[in-house]
Amino acid sequence: MGEALKDATLIAVAAQQSPIAGHGAFKKLSKSYAAKKRESGADPVPNLEFDGNMLSALDVRSVGNHLEIGVFGSEAPKADGHNDLSGSSRIPTRRFIPDEGEAYKPSIQQEIDEIINEVLAENAGISEDSFSGVETSSELYAVLQEALPGLLRSEVRSAVLSNSKLSRLLMDLDLFDLL
Amino acid sequence: MAKNEVKVTAKVTLDFAKDLPKILNKAVGDEVGRVMKTEVEKYLDAGLSPVEGHGKFEKYKDPAKYPADEKSRLPVNLRLTGKMRAAITHWTEGDTLKFGIKKPDSPEGIRAGAHNEGTEHLPMRRFIPTEQGEKFKERINNAVRKVYAKFLDAMIVKSNRSGRKAG
Numbered sequence: 001m002g003e004a005l006k007d008a009t010l011i012a013v014a015a016q017q018s019p020i021a022g023h024g025a026f027k028k029l030s031k032s033y034a035a036k037k038r039e040s041g042a043d044p045v046p047n048l049e050f051d052g053n054m055l056s057a058l059d060v061r062s063v064g065n066h067l068e069i070g071v072f073g074s075e076a077p078k079a080d081g082h083n084d085l086s087g088s089s090r091i092p093t094r095r096f097i098p099d100e101g102e103a104y105k106p107s108i109q110q111e112i113d114e115i116i117n118e119v120l121a122e123n124a125g126i127s128e129d130s131f132s133g134v135e136t137s138s139e140l141y142a143v144l145q146e147a148l149p150g151l152l153r154s155e156v157r158s159a160v161l162s163n164s165k166l167s168r169l170l171m172d173l174d175l176f177d178l179l
Numbered sequence: 180m181a182k183n184e185v186k187v188t189a190k191v192t193l194d195f196a197k198d199l200p201k202i203l204n205k206a207v208g209d210e211v212g213r214v215m216k217t218e219v220e221k222y223l224d225a226g227l228s229p230v231e232g233h234g235k236f237e238k239y240k241d242p243a244k245y246p247a248d249e250k251s252r253l254p255v256n257l258r259l260t261g262k263m264r265a266a267i268t269h270w271t272e273g274d275t276l277k278f279g280i281k282k283p284d285s286p287e288g289i290r291a292g293a294h295n296e297g298t299e300h301l302p303m304r305r306f307i308p309t310e311q312g313e314k315f316k317e318r319i320n321n322a323v324r325k326v327y328a329k330f331l332d333a334m335i336v337k338s339n340r341s342g343r344k345a346g
Contacts, residue, residue, distance in 0.1 A: 004316070004317050004321075007227060007316060010235075011227070014225035015224070015225075041243075041247075041251060041252040042251055042253050043253065049253045050253075051253075052226075055235070056234075111321060114321050114324075114325070161327075161332055162321075162325065162327070163324075164198035164199055167198070167199060167331055171199075176334075177338045179335055
């Protein structure tokens with residue numbers, strides 16, 4: 001999941017877009033800086049890539065039961081220059097790491113949720129026995145939501161349809177159409 | 180490495196194709212291939228390998244020599260003329276969906292193989308999973324699963340229109 005989040009960030013940045021909700025396309029480079037990038041052989045666009053070291057340092061770490069994304073080590077000051085999480089940057093903000101209270105764009109958040117739900121579905125331990133006596137849609141969803149707690153019905157449906165083993169199981173039990 | 184030893188195709192060994200073989204008809208296969216290409220292109224545009232276990236593509240060793248003035252030195256996006264990337268496609272062989280460069284001995288195939296495997300002059304920049312158990316990154320797999328989910332959803336809607344108990 002961390003890798004997926006890092007990839008989504010790098011892909012958005014390469015497209016000169018912030019991956020953070022509330023932030024849009026990155027502000028264009030000043031003429032002088034664009035010229036400097038061009039002379040050095042880099043793309044004269046706001047893709048946050050001059051020597052490539054900062055984006056190569058983007059990392060995701062597991063801290064307790066959550067993930068921490070950031071640029072750590074010697075490239076951190078450069079990253080703060082762009083993100084201005086410290087409030088002291090003097091260059092245009094081009095946010096690619098969320099500040100406190102910020103979220104990723106809905107499309108990225110949805111992707112991450114789907115990946116998580118796929119892992120949950122894969123590891124839910126649902127078997128043929130789980131569906132003993134199920135004859136209606138309500139009964140089917142009761143079983144699935146018990147196995148996948150915390151998910152809305154629509155998310156449960158999505159997770160099952162995205163999981164070939166579960167889909168196959170429901171087809172074999174003639175319960176698939178009840179989804 | 181002999182030219183015909185270079186492999187730049189991936190068998191799309193997705194669980195769906197294994198568990199629900201009847202689902203892999205032409206329409207599904209075409210959309211899976213299209214989605215894979217779109218997602219792979221996004222990774223390449225960012226100079227990032229789309230293959231699990233591989234990260235950002237290695238930078239050019241001597242950018243003054245190559246790419247010099249031919250293109251920007253970053254990101255390393257495997258695009259100079261665009262022909263190799265345009266040759267990335269999908270096709271079926273029997274019941275298997277394949278993705279990659281269909282003609283490995285073509286100029287594009289040879290170039291792709293050199294990037295994918297590396298040579299004594301080129302660092303490896305993997306962009307097609309090898310058939311030794313590699314796979315695409317999870318974001319790409321997720322996008323493909325959604326294609327199958329969409330087709331399965333349509334099957335349910337179609338079946339329920341013909342009258343099944345809902346409860």
